[in-house]
Amino acid sequence: MHHPDATPRRSIYFDYRVRAPSPAVPTDAPVLIVGGGPIGLTTALLLAQQGVRCRLLMADLQVSEGSRAIVFTRRSMEILQQAGVADAVAAQGLAWRFGNSFYRGQRVFRMEAPFPEDDRFAPMTNLQQQVLEELLIARIAAEPRVELCWGHKLVALHRNDAGGAEIEVDTPAGPYRQPAAWVVAADGARSTLRQLCALKLEGAAYEGRFVIADIRVDLPLPTERLAFFDPDWNRGNTVLMHREPQGIWRIDYQLPPGEDPADALRPEALKARIDAQLAMIGHAGVPWEMDWSSVYSARALTLPDYVHHRVCFVGDAAHLLPIFGVRGANTGFQDAQNMAWKLGLVVRGLAGPALLASYNHERVAAAREIVDEAGKSTRFMTPPTRGFRLLRDAVLSLSLTQAFVRPLYHWRTSRPHDYLDSPLNSGAGPAGDPLPNLKLGEGDHLLDRVADGAVVLMTTAPRADLDDVLQRWQARGLRCSALALPALERLGMADGHAWLLRPDQHVAARWQTVDAATLDTAIATLLGGPAPC
Known part of the structure; x- marks a missing residue:
């Protein structure tokens, strides 16, 4: 029997709400969504807009722990506008457009994201993931076509005689079996559905590991991305900083090769490194308080096919992308938007399998393009071999005096994919690009x-x-x-x-x-x- 944690998660700025487990009763909704992170929640809202009823399974009784995804691009805000939560995100988030790279105390590159005065949303908006999840859940509460099931954990997947799927679900009240015409896998990096379908990701996993530390600290700095290369206290490695709402700062710092992640997360290890970073930027001794910390590694991986029988994969269940360039959740939102309208028309009998095949065609191509771009950023941030490190260090050294190498610091920010070769395109001019929100x-x-x-x-x-x-x-x-x-x-x-x-x-x-x-x-x-x- 599934026993999700009923103890509210700890946070110094966010009040976690524990929900009561939902009844273990099957539904006749044609679509099941597994995974209640931002991508699964957004998928449910966009399917509902297409007139499709869906059930969304949440294994836990509360939203995700920690800030996790915090930077949302202009295109993601446009998708969230379609889902009905963009105004709330903009009201609570921090808008920004500049990124800075530093080497040996000198700013060697400043990125400026375009922000035409007639665009509605800023290039980037910072907001913690668990806050966004609560905003999406509140929107779902007003949507009768979406049923949110708390404490429902997927344990098995079967095909049924009608050509659809049947899943086994475990809950605090016991298990049940649930048929569905379609299943959406939005269950994240460790996707159970990906494992049950015996699917393998393709691409590269990089050795470099980073600690994420969210701290409450008062710093008189603007809302801009800060990247520090080869700092004195973390030689050969990289440190990133982002301001978050409610007085929180995200510090990401690369670990030396071979360091045990468990050791890196010890309170004394975290304190020593965070103190060193604050001292390096001129704020030694400033008081701070830890909220949440974790360790991640950079991966650039994708499934070769996002539609497997009656299962559609979105977000981290479909691909794992480095965070450099804010690609993870932002790519997942584009998956959700692309897939939802197509699956909605298929479920309603207005389109056939070729439409869902175009989801696979468009989004796998987008992921492979992102993997290529992200690989370049990742190899600069975390050089995987001695040769890449020599090249990166040469760029760092030259950038102190030579302006022509400084654009190599550019982190290739996540952008909307242009479906220029989509089989859905026609007409006399180029097609496939997203409509600007003028x-x-x-x-x-x-x-x-x-x-x-x-x-x-x-x-x-x-x-x-x-x-x-x-x-x-x-x-x-x-x-x-x-x-x-x-x-x-x-x-x-x-x-x-x-x-x-x-x-x-x-x-x-x-x-x-x-x-x-x-x-x-x-x-x-x-x-x-x-x-x-």
Whole structure:
């Protein structure tokens, strides 16, 4: 019998709430989501927007321990806007756009993320993961299509005679068996579903280990990323710092090769190193208090396929990415958004297997691209061989006097993937990129106006022939609409242009002019199938 911990987790700034275990009763929801971190919770909300009921299994009785993922990109904020929590995240989080790299006490590189004045969200927003999880849970409480099950732990997976899946769940009240048409694996880096499906991640695991330490300390520093290379107290290694809300600072420091992680987390070891870091930045002796600490290693791994029979993998269950460049959770949000609308249409019978195959095509390609980019950052932060270390140390030394090498410090921040080669694309121009969230007026941004489902953006007056196409698709059950806009120079939309948006706000087609038959075919292509007869 499953016995989740019912003792509230300790924190000096966050009050952990322990929920009562949910009843051990099966449901007829067509989708089961395993894992209640930010990615699983967001997936549930986005599936509900598609009209799909789902049950989300939470093995614990409280949200995750520690701050964990803390930096959310502009694109993640746009996805969280679609899920209905972005305003709350922005209100509680800390916005920022600059990153600084230091070597021997000198700032040798300053990264500036673009922040056009007409964008709604800052390039980065810092907020602790457990705070975000509570915001998502509060949003789910108002969503009748999502059932959150606390204390329900997946223990086995089977196929059923109907072609779907059946899982065994253990709870404090005893086990039960749960059928489902589809299962979403959002159960993290140690994914039980990945193990039950006997799937292996591909890529590289790096030897370098880092301690994460969250401390409460009063530092008169701006909200900017700080990276310190080869500091005197941690020679040959790297230290990172981030400001978090509520007076918390994250310090990540690399451990010397061979050090036992358990030894590194001893209170006296943590204190000595944190004191040394604070002294190095000019704040020796400043009082501080520990909240949470952990150890992680850098990995750049992905499954080769994110759809396995009736199981769809998202987030860390699908891939493990280095945190350098804030790629972990931010990549997972893009998985969730991409997968949710496609699975929703498949469950509702509006699309076939080809649409979910496009999830695999698009997101595995994105992960492999990120693995390549993250590998470059990781090899600079934690050189895996003597040769890479010699190269990195040469860059460090030259950067003190030679400006041309300093861009090598750039940490290749997580960015939205462009699905340029997606099988869902059509039209006369390039497609696959996400729609910028442009400011249209005071308090009015483009994504505020984009409805759920497929959307046709037009810079012409409403046209009866195009409206007829949309009404025919609506009659089949597809959510689709038209949005009239003025010509927008930044988008490259001139008078007469039209674009087709996917439900995840990526552009599926661009036209200078479009007729009804072309739009009809593009919508069919968007659903992964041939043009309707």
